[in-house]
Amino acid sequence: MAGWPADWWRRIGDVRYHERCMSEATAAVRSMTPRLERVRARLGEERLDALVLLNAENRRYVTGFTGSAGIAVVLPERSHLIVDFRYVEQAREEAPEFSPVRVSNLLEGLAAFLREAGARRVGFEAETVTVAQLRRLRELAADVELVPLQGLDRMRWRKDPQEIARISRAAQIAAAAFVEILPLVRPGVVERDLALELEYRMRRLGADGAAFDAIVASGPRSALPHGRASGRAIGPGDLVTVDWGAVVQGYHSDSTRTLVVGRASGEQRQLYRLVREAQEAALAGLRPGMTGKEADALARQRIAAAGYGDHFGHGLGHGVGLAVHEGPTLSPREEAVLEPEVVVTVEPGIYLPGWGGVRVEDLVVLREGGAEVFPGAPQELLEV
Numbered sequence: 001m002a003g004w005p006a007d008w009w010r011r012i013g014d015v016r017y018h019e020r021c022m023s024e025a026t027a028a029v030r031s032m033t034p035r036l037e038r039v040r041a042r043l044g045e046e047r048l049d050a051l052v053l054l055n056a057e058n059r060r061y062v063t064g065f066t067g068s069a070g071i072a073v074v075l076p077e078r079s080h081l082i083v084d085f086r087y088v089e090q091a092r093e094e095a096p097e098f099s100p101v102r103v104s105n106l107l108e109g110l111a112a113f114l115r116e117a118g119a120r121r122v123g124f125e126a127e128t129v130t131v132a133q134l135r136r137l138r139e140l141a142a143d144v145e146l147v148p149l150q151g152l153d154r155m156r157w158r159k160d161p162q163e164i165a166r167i168s169r170a171a172q173i174a175a176a177a178f179v180e181i182l183p184l185v186r187p188g189v190v191e192r193d194l195a196l197e198l199e200y201r202m203r204r205l206g207a208d209g210a211a212f213d214a215i216v217a218s219g220p221r222s223a224l225p226h227g228r229a230s231g232r233a234i235g236p237g238d239l240v241t242v243d244w245g246a247v248v249q250g251y252h253s254d255s256t257r258t259l260v261v262g263r264a265s266g267e268q269r270q271l272y273r274l275v276r277e278a279q280e281a282a283l284a285g286l287r288p289g290m291t292g293k294e295a296d297a298l299a300r301q302r303i304a305a306a307g308y309g310d311h312f313g314h315g316l317g318h319g320v321g322l323a324v325h326e327g328p329t330l331s332p333r334e335e336a337v338l339e340p341e342v343v344v345t346v347e348p349g350i351y352l353p354g355w356g357g358v359r360v361e362d363l364v365v366l367r368e369g370g371a372e373v374f375p376g377a378p379q380e381l382l383e384v
């Protein structure tokens with residue numbers, strides 16, 4: 001493919017990176033005990049008799065259970081997984097450190113269980129439990145004090161080697177699928193068809209699925225930061241923003257490339273260069289110990305200095321893991337300090353209504369020495 005760095009295929013196919021990740025993963029502790037102990041520590045801190053996890057990602061993170069419904073209950077001495085009949089066997093298999101409790105209705109079953117366990121003060125995830133669920137639970141367990149806990153998902157921010165290996169694999173598959181569909185990007189092709197093709201290729205390459213509905217936004221639509229792939233046919237000279245990701249064993253990838261159909265105009269080229277420079281500044285400057293706000297500024301300053309500050313309306317990045325959007329965020333409002341082994345996106349963008357937009361997004365893991373970029377598609381402006 002013309003215009004491509006000759007070493008790209010070698011880089012993306014370089015299995016050494018993945019081998020290293022996978023061997024680190026093998027050495028990682030497989031047991032859920034350390035995660036369970038961290039949740040248990042919250043019991044003491046908050047003087048709770050029990051803590052219930054309803055959030056799907058938190059539940060999976062702590063128990064290993066991948067089913068779509070269930071409530072994990074952590075008590076000081078034991079832990080249980082409340083499930084309905086569909087999931088009893090699966091819970092036994094995937095979450096050996098949790099005793100399955102079979103119920104016919106999850107909330108009713110939870111209330112009965114808490115009553116039986118004698119739990120008086122019970123913590124729950126404030127960001128997950130709905131008003132309706134809380135109201136119902138209060139009716140069912142009137143004598144239980146329900147304590148809202150915030151930020152429980154922070155336990156998922158730092159990734160272990162196994163998690164990093166899965167994200168890396170997802171990123172590798174996503175990049176390879178993107179390269180496969182590039183020859184299909186030409187005038188007349190419909191955005192939705194490209195998105196579908198991308199998803200199909202990712203699954204063929206071994207992904208469990210797409211991380212989210214791929215964004216393919218062409219021409220003036222590329223000015224929409226989250227423009228869903230539409231029925232629009234791509235035209236000559238269009239900027240096309242593609243934002244996509246894969247899922248591997250529950251872990252997501254998330255990346256964006258912007259390409260031009262045909263030869264790029266001077267303005268397109270200039271804007272692309274600015275966005276890439278902003279991204280490079282962030283990649284070079286990211287360090288554990290800085291706040292999400294400081295990280296965001298690394299790229300934002302560059303874009304603002306060039307006069308496009310008002311056209312970079314979103315944060316620089318976000319955490320990625322069991323959820324495609326999780327903490328910490330890199331944004332002007334994020335006060336949280338970035339720790340080593342957090343996985344975040346670095347995705348500056350400039351959007352000019354009526355003209356188009358440019359965004360480049362890569363995934364990194366923060367190491368002591370700085371940001372380590374996951375394998376991704378070529379970063380130069382692609383003219384296809």
Ligand code: ZN
Pocket residue numbers: 243244254255256361
């Ligand atoms: Zn994205």
Ligand code: ZN
Pocket residue numbers: 254255318345347361
């Ligand atoms: Zn993103």
